[in-house]
Amino acid sequence: MAGTETSPSGVPLYDLRLEPEDVRAVMEVLESGWLTLGPRTHEFEAAFASHLGVRHAVAVSSCTAALHLAYLAAGVGPGDEVIVPSLTFAATAAAVIYCGGTPVFADILGPHDFGLDPDDVERRIGPRTKAVCAVHFAGYPAAVDRLRALCDAHGLALIEDAAHAPSADFEGRKLGAWGRAGAFSFFSNKILSCGEGGLLATDDDDVAALARSLRSHGMISGTRSGQTGETDSYDVVGLGFNYRLDEPRSALLLSRLARLGPEIERRRELTRAYRGKLAGMPHVLIPYGDAGVGRSSCYVMPILVDDDGRRDSVRRRLRDEHGIQTSVLYPAVHEFTTYRSRFGEQRLPHSERVARTEITIPLFAHLDEATQDRVVCALDEVLAG
Amino acid sequence: MSASVPATGVMITASDRRAVAECLEGGWLTMGPRTQRFEAALSEWTGTPHAVAVSSATAALHLACRALDLGPGDEVVVPALTFVATANAPRYTGARPVLCDVESPERPNLSAAGVERCLSPHTRAVIAVHFYGYPADLGPLRELCDARGIVLVEDAAQAIGAEVEPGRYAGTVGALGCLSFFSENQLCTGEGGAVLTADADHAARVRSLRSHAMTSGTWDRHTGNEASYDVVDVGYNFRLDEPRAALGLARLSRLHDDIERRRAAVGRYRGALAGTPGLALMWTDNDVARSSHFAFPVLFESGEARRRVRDALTDRGIQTIRYPALHAFTEFAPLAAPGSLPAAEAAADRHFALPLSSHEDDDSVERVVGAVRDALRQG
Numbered sequence: 001m002a003g004t005e006t007s008p009s010g011v012p013l014y015d016l017r018l019e020p021e022d023v024r025a026v027m028e029v030l031e032s033g034w035l036t037l038g039p040r041t042h043e044f045e046a047a048f049a050s051h052l053g054v055r056h057a058v059a060v061s062s063c064t065a066a067l068h069l070a071y072l073a074a075g076v077g078p079g080d081e082v083i084v085p086s087l088t089f090a091a092t093a094a095a096v097i098y099c100g101g102t103p104v105f106a107d108i109l110g111p112h113d114f115g116l117d118p119d120d121v122e123r124r125i126g127p128r129t130k131a132v133c134a135v136h137f138a139g140y141p142a143a144v145d146r147l148r149a150l151c152d153a154h155g156l157a158l159i160e161d162a163a164h165a166p167s168a169d170f171e172g173r174k175l176g177a178w179g180r181a182g183a184f185s186f187f188s189n190k191i192l193s194c195g196e197g198g199l200l201a202t203d204d205d206d207v208a209a210l211a212r213s214l215r216s217h218g219m220i221s222g223t224r225s226g227q228t229g230e231t232d233s234y235d236v237v238g239l240g241f242n243y244r245l246d247e248p249r250s251a252l253l254l255s256r257l258a259r260l261g262p263e264i265e266r267r268r269e270l271t272r273a274y275r276g277k278l279a280g281m282p283h284v285l286i287p288y289g290d291a292g293v294g295r296s297s298c299y300v301m302p303i304l305v306d307d308d309g310r311r312d313s314v315r316r317r318l319r320d321e322h323g324i325q326t327s328v329l330y331p332a333v334h335e336f337t338t339y340r341s342r343f344g345e346q347r348l349p350h351s352e353r354v355a356r357t358e359i360t361i362p363l364f365a366h367l368d369e370a371t372q373d374r375v376v377c378a379l380d381e382v383l384a385g
Numbered sequence: 386m387s388a389s390v391p392a393t394g395v396m397i398t399a400s401d402r403r404a405v406a407e408c409l410e411g412g413w414l415t416m417g418p419r420t421q422r423f424e425a426a427l428s429e430w431t432g433t434p435h436a437v438a439v440s441s442a443t444a445a446l447h448l449a450c451r452a453l454d455l456g457p458g459d460e461v462v463v464p465a466l467t468f469v470a471t472a473n474a475p476r477y478t479g480a481r482p483v484l485c486d487v488e489s490p491e492r493p494n495l496s497a498a499g500v501e502r503c504l505s506p507h508t509r510a511v512i513a514v515h516f517y518g519y520p521a522d523l524g525p526l527r528e529l530c531d532a533r534g535i536v537l538v539e540d541a542a543q544a545i546g547a548e549v550e551p552g553r554y555a556g557t558v559g560a561l562g563c564l565s566f567f568s569e570n571q572l573c574t575g576e577g578g579a580v581l582t583a584d585a586d587h588a589a590r591v592r593s594l595r596s597h598a599m600t601s602g603t604w605d606r607h608t609g610n611e612a613s614y615d616v617v618d619v620g621y622n623f624r625l626d627e628p629r630a631a632l633g634l635a636r637l638s639r640l641h642d643d644i645e646r647r648r649a650a651v652g653r654y655r656g657a658l659a660g661t662p663g664l665a666l667m668w669t670d671n672d673v674a675r676s677s678h679f680a681f682p683v684l685f686e687s688g689e690a691r692r693r694v695r696d697a698l699t700d701r702g703i704q705t706i707r708y709p710a711l712h713a714f715t716e717f718a719p720l721a722a723p724g725s726l727p728a729a730e731a732a733a734d735r736h737f738a739l740p741l742s743s744h745e746d747d748d749s750v751e752r753v754v755g756a757v758r759d760a761l762r763q764g
Contacts, residue, residue: 016412023409026628030397030405035568035575061440061576064597064622090597090616097619188414188626195414195626196440217443217469218716236469236714239476242443246568246575248405248628315612328613336616338598 010323011371014189014300015364018256025255029247037216040250045199047257051167052174052182054201056208059250060215063163063185063198065243067095069214070181070200071131073207074157076101080130082159085116086334087351088135092161093333097342101130105334107348108137111304112287114354115142118150125150131157134179138329139191139297140288141170144178151179159183162201164299166192167264175297176201181211186253191267191299192260194249215243266365267298273369274301274361277376283307283383285357300329301363305383308356314382315359322378327360389702390749393569393680394742397632404635408628415626416602423630424579426637427564431545433557433581435588438630439595442542442565442578444623446474446512449538449561449580452590453510455480460507464495465710465721465729467514471540472711472720480509484711486726487516490684491667493732497525510536515544515555517738518571518679519668523549523558536560541581543679545572546644555677556581561591566633571647571677571743572640574629595623643743647678650745654681657754663690663761667736680706680738683757688734690764695737697760703753707737 029040041059049057060066076082078100084092086105093103106120114137121132132151134142144160151158158179162168165175166184176182181204186197200211213220218240271293278286285304288296305311311328318324332355333339334346361375408419420438427436439445455461457479463472465484472482485503487493495513511530513521523537530537541547541556542565549555556562561584566577580591596602598620601613625633636643651673655666665684668676685691695705710733712721724730739753 016414018409018412023406026409027402027406030402030632033395033397035395035573062622062624090599091622094597094619094621098621193414195628196622196624217473219469236716238716239473240469241473242441242470242576244441244576246629248575249626252409312612331613331615333616338616338618 010325011362011375013325013327013360013362015366016188016193017366019259022252022255025251026248029251034247036246037244038247040247040254041245044250044254044257047254048199049201051257051260052177052201054177055203055205056201058200058208058211058215059245060198060200060211060243061245062196063161063183063187064091064095065215065241066183066198066200067091067133067159067161068098069211069243070159070183070207071095071099071101072214073210074131074159074180076130079128081126081128082131082133083121083124083129084133085135085351086332086348087114087137087330087354088161088333089163089330090333090336092133092135093339102343104129105346105348108350108354109143110350111285111354113140114138114287114302115140116147117350118143118146121147122150125154125156129154129156131159133159133161135161136165136168136175138302139165139168139299140292141165141168141175141295144170144175148178163190165297166190167260168297169295177203180204181207186249191264191297192253192256194252197245197249197253214238214240216240217242263365264297267363268293268296270363270367270372271296271298271301273372274363274376277372278303281380281383284379298363300360302329302358302360304354304357305359306357308353311357311359317382318378321382322374324375324378325362328355328358329360331355390704390740390753392704392706392738392740394744395568395573396744401632401635404631405628408631413627416596416624417627419627419630419634420625423634423637426634427579427581430637430640431554431557431581433562434583435581435585437580437588437591437595438625438633439578439580439623440625441567441576442540442563443470443474444595444621445563445578445580446470446540447477448591448594448623449563450474450478450480450510451594452561452587453536453538455509458507459509460505462495462500462503462508462511464493464514464516465712465726466493466708466732467516467540467711468542468708469711469714469716470542471512471514472717474512475510482720483508484717484721484726487729487732489728490732490735491665493667493729494519494521495526496522497529500526501529504533504535508533508535510538512538512540513559514540515547515549517676517682518544518547519672519676520544520547520549520555527558539563542578543570544677545570546640546677548675557583560584561587566629569679571644571679572633572636574625574633577625577629577633594618594620596620597622644677646743647741647745648673648676650741650750651678651681653747653750654739654754657750658683658757661758661761663764664757678741681741682736682738684732685735691735691737693764694757694760697763698753698756701756703740703756705737705739709733
């Protein structure tokens with residue numbers, strides 16, 4: 001089994017399997033010898049934009065890069081504040097700091113829903129607030145309708161961190177298409193992955209133009225046109241970066257995007273099966289509801305144990321006694337050393353509770369029922385003991 | 386009309402492709418054994434204790450500036466003729482780049498005398514660029530920096546494998562050296578780069594900041610070494626992934642040969658173009674022996690002549706490369722007035738680089754030389 005070099009008999013947290021057609025797509029790019037900013041990136045961007053139903057998709061080097069460009073496009077600069085959840089990967093907050101801004105952490109709704117609490121967001125809006133970033137945890141929609149209305153009422157930009165949610169929707173509109181910009185991740189453990197990669201989606205022409213320029217050093221023309229004798233015609237405007245995605249990765253994503261629908265459908269089936277098998281198990285709380293599964297991209301399967309003192313020992317025993325790999329999504333960002341020292345101590349009770357009790361159990365498209373049963377039995381045994 | 390001659394070209398061999406295919410089939414795509422092996426191989430190939438693979442040379446320069454704790458109020462001397470990333474890297478940290486003139490149009494690298502004129506009490510670092518792969522004269526630069534307590538960083542994005550000092554490769558003399566594996570480069574992975582350093586603390590800092598300053602990585606957690614992590618600084622996602630590391634590793638084994646072939650093509654160009662009226666060769670034969678030859682730039686009598694010849698080549702399908710001086714761009718115009726950096730401006734205005742790759746054949750060199758001569762004669 002792929003990706004399990006150290007635990008051949010164990011159950012990995014996630015397990016990536018590429019199809020021969022995916023490998024072939026990358027090999028074709030390599031044979032062509034054209035490796036950067038070429039036709040595959042354009043093609044992938046067009047396909048992803050159409051998949052989301054947005055005007056623009058700008059492929060970049062990571063979701064972190066996409067968030068950075070999204071905040072810059074929202075006008076975030078020194079002294080500005082962006083309201084973000086703490087129960088997220090650190091990049092959601094770090095990208096605010098890249099802009100010279102300050103991340104202001106808001107709490108989540110609770111143990112049943114890890115989305116940002118719009119009421120708590122509203123309480124934290126101040127004169128320096130420029131934007132709000134909603135994370136669609138595990139692919140379940142944050143309250144984007146309420147957050148969007150709140151942002152509109154206060155003249156703020158809504159940014160969506162849709163790293164977990166490449167094909168999830170809310171009220172018929174894809175996640176990542178609700179705000180000023182949506183940031184996607186193609187990191188190796190994501191649903192649609194290429195290794196390192198990301199993308200910024202937007203309906204706003206100006207946001208797209210800025211992201212396109214700043215992803216490649218603020219240059220107004222790219223390598224390809226630069227090689228057709230037009231190299232004197234380019235200018236550099238703004239402080240740009242190298243946030244480009246290269247052609248082999250675009251080709252891989254383009255190949256895999258074609259199977260994204262069935263892949264997510266399979267994840268939903270597995271999630272429903274987990275929910276059924278875990279229902280009524282003592283000492284465990286399963287966030288979200290059965291009805292939410294059908295619109296989630298089901299990136300991961302989070303569960304909560306009822307006693308925060310036991311979480312780490314449960315994880316250790318799952319690993320040591322049953323060979324089952326788990327993860328924690330996430331340690332709370334506001335409790336990390338660098339955030340505590342920069343922004344001081346603060347309390348976010350729901351986020352902290354989830355950060356101390358959450359266990360992410362294995363979920364990937366080719367997980368089979370026997371393995372799921374093994375995970376559930378192991379969990380039952382460990383929790384009972 | 387005959388086929389066009391691209392400015393550069395990448396030949397990915399069957400064994401390169403196999404290395405990438407094996408990685409994809411294995412299903413582990415980030416921060417794994419291939420990246421570790423690529424870093425170890427780079428370290429050995431360049432003869433420097435630490436090599437950290439990153440997402441680009443821009444990222445490498447950024448991390449080098451972070452490793453030096455540069456920030457607001459600090460100044461960093463950079464050549465006025467280079468790719469924009471050299472000057473942007475200090476800006477990412479809040480530091481200010483100071484544009485420095487180059488030695489001469491024929492030798493557009495930093496000189497110690499030029500750098501000395503740019504120093505101030507705020508100068509913290511100098512970024513020497515080995516432009517087009519030709520080594521900057523690091524001995525005097527290092528002496529100057531050492532005497533003033535300033536750190537020397539090498540932007541070796543275009544110069545992997547160049548011999549910058551006897552027995553020392555580009556990127557291994559400064560406190561930190563930055564490499565590019567962009568698709569046009571001698572060693573390419575698509576997008577990619579690396580930081581070289583002999584300093585264990587710098588290496589640890591760069592390694593931490595390239596992956597969000599997390600105290601453990603995905604691979605550690607996958608292999609059961611770490612249960613969770615802390616975040617101890619504001620880091621980035623500047624990681625290189627496994628397929629690119631596999632490609633870089635496969636190609637590194639042929640890098641000496643690739644550079645030799647580039648050098649041989651440059652030798653043929655120089656032999657054929659020497660003494661051509663209206664055209665001057667840049668750098669010296671000795672520099673050619675030490676350069677790793679990112680591209681082959683030549684100098685014309687005037688900007689007008691350069692434009693005319695370049696247009697003529699473009700019409701014949703021959704692609705070229707040219708770098709404007711940084712202060713010619715809107716973004717850097719506030720940093721230096723036109724006319725204030727005459728050697729960099731003259732080099733920028735009067736040069737362009739002829740097609741060069743590791744598989745440039747005699748025919749294409751001959752065609753390009755013929756086209757240059759024709760264009761000069763028609764002037």
